[in-house]
Amino acid sequence: MKIGFIGTGNMGTILIESFIESNAADPSQITITNRTIDKALKIKERCSSLHVTEDQERLVRENEMIFICVKPLDIYPLLKKLTPHLREDHILISITSPIQTEQIEHTVPCQTARVIPSITNRALAGVSLVTFGESCSDTAKTQIRTLMSHISKPLEIESGITRAASDIVSCGPAFMSYLIQRFIDAAVEETSISKQEAVIMSKEMLVGLGKLLETELYTLPALQEKVCVKGGVTGEGLKALESGVQDMFNRVFQNTHAKYEEDISLVEKQFHV
Template sequence: MKTGIIGLGKMGGALLRGMLKAGAVVPENVWVYDHHHENVQALQEEYPGVHEAPTEAAAADAVEVLILAVKPNGILPLISSLSERGAELPLLISIAAAISLDDMEACASDGTRIVRAMPNTPCMVLAGVIAYSAGTGVTDEDEEAARRLLSGCGSVYKVQESQMNAVSAISGCGPAYMFTVLDALADAGVAMGLPRKTALELAVGTMLGSARMQEQTGKHPMALRDEVTSPGGTTIAALNALDECGFRNAWIQAVKRAVRRAEEMEEH
């Protein structure tokens, strides 16, 4: 399937590299456009055969599916400019946060098919989480094409668009939360005398293993936590310290704050 992308920033680059790495697309069937030529050049060095489109319109004309990976404030002008040419547009997949399907469809020519998706940066290592909602003109075949592309990078979930801000706050922002936890655990290890490299590797391995354990057992996280927590032991002492610092509430408030910010962005 001929696939294009406009925007090779952190998220767009991560998503496309994940698709290429997974074999969901082959370089010869990929067209990219980015204002910064060096971003395209870096991708072509990794994946020879990728085409650089000279313009945004050229990228749209060359492909069957076009991923829009520009900043949120650029997505509506981009869709408008592509639509004004009068040519039928390919299936559009927008990964812009806080820009609704209604707003995008209002800028598009009649019949334009749009999928709104929210990937995260682990797509680059094929361990992403991607949620999507389909616009009014999207057919079953379109949706299957979008799922096939996105699933090369990780787990794909269809959600109601009204849930997209919550998705963004958990899985979209989530890698930043996890990296912060890893850094804090590494700092704690260093404070207790461990070499930083060792402390970070211990933290990473523990996070990976714990997530895999929950995924494979299907047990409630608290049930798994209790299996580690002996009466009067070190784990319960550590958990009590987290509670004293408001750890659980901090996570909840972080997600709420991210949702609130997304809602503010939608209003503007």
């Protein structure tokens, strides 16, 4: 299948490189474009056999599956521009959470889906969130699932939990990275450990924790119980976390949902759906 990418920002690039590295797609069957074409050309420098074009309409005409990897408010005008070149058999995929599949379906004459990737997909791991439009055929659904399964565990979700799911899957790595960075900084400030040592230990701890969870030997609560010896050091550390965290993650979801609703409102004014 020939695949086109419109937009080579962070997530677009992650998808392109991950598909190639995982052998999900042959680079010679991939065409990419970007508003700043130099960004697309830099990807080609790392993989010479993929194609770069400045012609978005040509990209659509010559490819079967099209990933739209642009900012939410840029999608509607882009779709209006591309609609005359889209066929019923095209598979159009948005990777932007505020854009709903039904909004795209009311704008274009082809099959639609939304796939929300995660930076963890660059390691050919983690989850990708998938929502299929009503226009999406069983064949198209299978093709999307198969493609995404090369770089992630594709998880189909309903539109109602899009923001919460995206917070965990897509934003989660940034949230957890921030907490680990604060963990490292505090270790350096409060003890004689060097930052380099703390970074190495924290990284290996995270990798080991991920592998341990993958075995499903322990749930998260069970893991805490195993490490926390009664009257021990870990318990005292958890007390500090309990007093500090409180409603922190509630506020994280409140903030992200408030921004999400703002984005949805702006998008709805464009789509009128």
